[in-house]
Amino acid sequence: MDDKIVFTYDVPADDFSRAGEASSDVKSKLKQLGTPPDAVRKVAIAMYEGEINMVIHANGGTITVEISPRQVRMVLRDRGPGIPDVDLAMQEGYSTAPDEIRNLGFGAGMGLPNMKKYTDEMHIETELGVGTTITMTVNL
Amino acid sequence: MTLKDVQMVLDARVLVGEEHLDREVRGACGSDMMSDVLAFSHDHAILLTGLTNPQVIRTVEMMDMVCVIFIRGKKPDATILQMARERGLTVLETDHRMFNACGMLYDAGLRGGH
Ligand SMILES: Nc1ncnc2c1ncn2[C@@H]1O[C@H](COP(=O)(O)OP(=O)(O)OP(=O)(O)O)[C@@H](O)[C@H]1O
Ligand SMILES: [Mg+2]
Numbered sequence: 001m002d003d004k005i006v007f008t009y010d011v012p013a014d015d016f017s018r019a020g021e022a023s024s025d026v027k028s029k030l031k032q033l034g035t036p037p038d039a040v041r042k043v044a045i046a047m048y049e050g051e052i053n054m055v056i057h058a059n060g061g062t063i064t065v066e067i068s069p070r071q072v073r074m075v076l077r078d079r080g081p082g083i084p085d086v087d088l089a090m091q092e093g094y095s096t097a098p099d100e101i102r103n104l105g106f107g108a109g110m111g112l113p114n115m116k117k118y119t120d121e122m123h124i125e126t127e128l129g130v131g132t133t134i135t136m137t138v139n140l
Numbered sequence: 141m142t143l144k145d146v147q148m149v150l151d152a153r154v155l156v157g158e159e160h161l162d163r164e165v166r167g168a169c170g171s172d173m174m175s176d177v178l179a180f181s182h183d184h185a186i187l188l189t190g191l192t193n194p195q196v197i198r199t200v201e202m203m204d205m206v207c208v209i210f211i212r213g214k215k216p217d218a219t220i221l222q223m224a225r226e227r228g229l230t231v232l233e234t235d236h237r238m239f240n241a242c243g244m245l246y247d248a249g250l251r252g253g254h
Contacts, residue, residue: 020198044202105191110175
């Protein structure tokens with residue numbers, strides 16, 4: 001258990017152009033650690049989608065990444081509005097993103113389904129007006 | 141095919157990464173919606189897009205794609221080009237529109253993913 005490495009990132013609320021910096025950093029750290037490329041890509045994509053969601057839907061938050069020999073675990077925590085209907089939000093194509101977000105290339109309603117697809121486990125905890133915590137693991 | 145072939149098919153200009161034109165390309169994706177791109181799985185792929193913000197480069201980075209092609213009239217700024225340079229990517233610019241550019245590459249044998 002001591003060979004677990006933990007990284008924590010602040011995801012700023014209002015800086016769309018910097019969204020994804022945390023995921024980018026995790027990606028290069030995993031590569032340096034010699035993680036198989038396929039697993040690196042899964043972690044990177046899932047975390048990036050989650051990070052973008054935190055910026056466009058939830059005023060930012062924090063991400064903790066735990067890397068152990070057998071898995072990478074990501075915990076994305078925000079104090080945004082929460083998700084009223086998780087099953088609906090998980091459907092491909094469902095999005096509440098406004099046009100200005102769509103013009104930035106997001107709002108296809110594919111983020112949460114992608115996060116599910118690229119991870120081995122995904123759990124969403126959400127409360128309206130309090131925030132959302134998404135935990136994802138990718139097995140190595 | 142290689143990035144050089146892609147460049148020739150599209151009469152594209154190389155904005156960044158001339159030194160990587162011998163890289164192999166095995167698939168392509170044309171979209172302005174980044175999560176659509178992120179849903180796509182293909183190694184050694186290229187992205188055709190009309191979106192010009194830093195998230196294009198991040199998406200390509202997360203996907204391990206090798207090249208971005210900006211279609212007619214979509215000019216990436218210096219920040220985007222610098223990000224691409226730092227990541228060892230190739231950036232091309234073509235005067236063809238999205239539909240035609242995709243069609244020309246398809247004709248040349250390139251395919252989309254699943
Ligand atoms: N962290 C979050 N806080 C509050 N709502 C969220 C959060 N993440 C997702 N949602 C809600 O779930 C919907 C679906 O999310 P999803 O990531 O699948 O699509 P999107 O972000 O709208 O578009 P895309 O991810 O394709 O760019 C969002 O439109 C939003 O309403
Ligand atoms: Mg999303």
